[in-house]
Amino acid sequence: EPEVTQTPSHQVTQMGQEVILRCVPISNHLYFYWYRQILGQKVEFLVSFYNNEISEKSEIFDDQFSVERPDGSNFTLKIRSTKLEDSAMYFCASGRRTGRDSPLHFGNGTRLTVT
């Protein structure tokens, strides 16, 4: 069964540095998402992306964050200047079609540690 793949599995960075988290969604999916989960807390929506533009973003997704689909397969999340509170597990997800009944398929996540 096709999967959403994320790299790296673990990223350690110093505060103030830029990081790029990478995702390869399922190939015939058209809707892409980033979620994050701070240790011990809820999974939180960050951003959704469709047709090469952001569809929606949460309050968390401020100017330090950006997303990009640079080619036909990758979907990236960039954090421009990391803060300690950005330490979390970041999940990429994709969906095959529109519709609120369509389940999302999640990757295994990238654990980001900001020191």
Place this chain on the structure above:
Amino acid sequence: AQSVAQPEDQVNVAEGNPLTVKCTYSVSGNPYLFWYVQYPNRGLQFLLKYITGDNLVKGSYGFEAEFNKSQTSFHLKKPSALVSDSALYFCAVRDPGGSQGNLIFGKGTKLSVKP
């Protein structure tokens, strides 16, 4: 505001016994409800969903969930638990009147099944 509550941080069950993981929701209108499971160091896996129709929905790995509109609940159940069911379970809701991309997750319930 839309929200999901999972009142139990942890549920402990003996193998072979039935299990229930509780979820209640608060949305305007009719909700779209989902259950996801997260195994250690893995992403979120879709288990089942309720959109409309029969209040009892069946999903992967023998799980089922019962939608109860009057109690605004969507409890996850399994008639006979397995040790391999031990994982973190998340209830999630999409408000049909709200954003397409935004899944609102509960905080998760850790299920522990002992032999």
